[in-house]
Amino acid sequence: MTRDARAFWLRAPGEGEIRPVTVPDPGPREVLVRTRYSGVSRGTESVVFAGRVPADQYATMRAPFQEGDFPAPVKYGYLSVGVVEEGPDALRGRTVFCLYPHQTAYVVPADAVVVVPERVPAARAVLAGTVETAVNALWDAAPLVGDRVTVVGGGMVGCCVAALLARFPGVRAELVDADPARAAVAAALGVDFALPADAAGGRDLVMHASASAAGLQRSLELLRPEGTVLELSWYGDRPITLSLGGTFHSRRLSIRSSQVGTVSPRRADRSFTDRLALALDLLADPAFDALLTGRSRFAELPDVLDRLGSGRLPALCQLITYDEE
Secondary structure, three states: OEEEEEEEEEEEOOEEEEEEEEEEOOOOOEEEEEEEEEEEEHHHHHHHHOOOOOHHHOOOOOOOOOEEOOOOOEEOOOOEEEEEEEOOOOOOOOEEEEOOOOEOEEEEEHHHEEEOOOOOOOOHHHHHHHHHHHHHHHHHHOOOOOOEEEEEOOOHHHHHHHHHHOOOOOOEEEEEOOOOOHHHHHHHHOOEEEOHHHOOOOEEEEEEOOOOHHHHHHHHHOEEEEEEEEEOOOOOOOOOOOOOOOHHHHOOOEEEEOOOOOOOHHHOOOOHHHHHHHHHHHOOOHHHHHHEEEEEEHHHHHHHHHHHHHOOOOOOEEEEEOOOO
């Protein structure tokens, strides 16, 4: 027996469509999930939508339940929240998060879903994948009590990192972004805000998430001697140019990368599921609602991704609703 469902596919770079799909009955160790919400990860999904995934990163950038191959046609996405309609008794009727593409219903192994805590609204839970990235980044960065920390780039990842830094004892975090409108988001998250030209210097640690050469250059300029920039941006196939002829060597500055596809070696004993469960627990904080900046119906998703990629739709996380299904 199969069920009818619908899924978003990238037909060709810059061209999305909604396709009918069939969903089989779940097996004994599987669950059938009916989607309530999904979130658009603007940075990564815009790169995928434009067909700008570098060829040597095709395997690395595959989402857990992706179908098709880069550049297209491909079914991509990884921020899905729904209700388990069929499956083990312990999961049936529970709201769950899954790293699944945008689709109205799907079947996955039971261990691929993580239960959303009752104190976390289902809509907010779509941020779990991005908060997981922030958790891993902070495991990599390992800030200390009292550190002076700046986050450059007020997108989804940067804002999630800033929100978690606001909880660190003695850390006065500053969010830096070229868009003055991010000041209101920073205030909601409980961190300071500055435009790039006004950012505080002498920082122990800078987390860079603007996906721009200018942002990375400014991150280096904000460091104290022997300070570190943790690079969280993903540039796709765009080359990035830096000027390292100034104080980079004389001040012994460092640039390190963080990548969510690998659990930080500092927490090698923790699984991906552990990390997602922690992210969902952290989402009990209503401050994260500031990152949900718009709602669209699932049927509108091809147009939404087109407008996000071109900049005509400014958003942090665009929430996709499935109520009409």
